[in-house]
Amino acid sequence: MPLCSPAGPIVAPMLAVNLLSTHTAQHSLGLHYGAYPLALSMVASVFGIAWLSRWRPLDRAWRRLHVPPAGRALLLASALLLAEVAAWATVSPLGGRFDERSYQRTQHAAAIERVMAQIPPDAPLSAQSNLVPHLSQRRFVRDFPRVDHAAYVVIDLQSWGIWQTTYEIYVEVLWGLPDVGFCRIVEDDGVELYARPCPTP
Numbered sequence: 001m002p003l004c005s006p007a008g009p010i011v012a013p014m015l016a017v018n019l020l021s022t023h024t025a026q027h028s029l030g031l032h033y034g035a036y037p038l039a040l041s042m043v044a045s046v047f048g049i050a051w052l053s054r055w056r057p058l059d060r061a062w063r064r065l066h067v068p069p070a071g072r073a074l075l076l077a078s079a080l081l082l083a084e085v086a087a088w089a090t091v092s093p094l095g096g097r098f099d100e101r102s103y104q105r106t107q108h109a110a111a112i113e114r115v116m117a118q119i120p121p122d123a124p125l126s127a128q129s130n131l132v133p134h135l136s137q138r139r140f141v142r143d144f145p146r147v148d149h150a151a152y153v154v155i156d157l158q159s160w161g162i163w164q165t166t167y168e169i170y171v172e173v174l175w176g177l178p179d180v181g182f183c184r185i186v187e188d189d190g191v192e193l194y195a196r197p198c199p200t201p
Helices: 008-019 035-054 056-064 069-091 107-116 167-175
Strands: 125-127 141-143 152-156 183-188 191-195
Touching: 008 035, 035 069, 107 152, 107 183, 107 191
Parallel strands: 125 141, 125 152
Antiparallel strands: 152 191, 183 191
16 A cells, blocks of 8 residues: 555655665564654555545446445545554564563562662663663663673673674673673673772772
């Protein structure tokens, strides 16, 4: 349906940016990367429905199906809704792939919260990728292993969450934190907090 509308080409640039990316999650349209192209596709689909319901070459097919002009857009919109419901039911995390264990609070999640609670709210910070969303309301936050001028570094050794780098670079920067003035001040269930300069004992 998006391709049946002059609005369809608006999806192409953003979709191409994602599909040509070397970042695996981006070119597979996983995580949040598919949201923008999907939203544009839905807008283009609405225009496509309007166009298909009025397109003269389809008049004969509509008459064979006994669909009056007033019901054509409704039929196409219903087909789109049915396709969306089918996709949701089969591949959505809240549909056929629902796993209640993914939404249960764990002891490790509690450890993450305990460690993050010890970071001063205005402190410049570097955090592992899976922790950044919980700390994103700060004025200065970097995605570890990018440290820059951070005063605190928080990592989670029990979670991968390293989407912007390789494991080798991650480990190299982690092991090198003492060399740039950091020391570990908290460790809780694999969640580690480093501070710079080291606090006085």
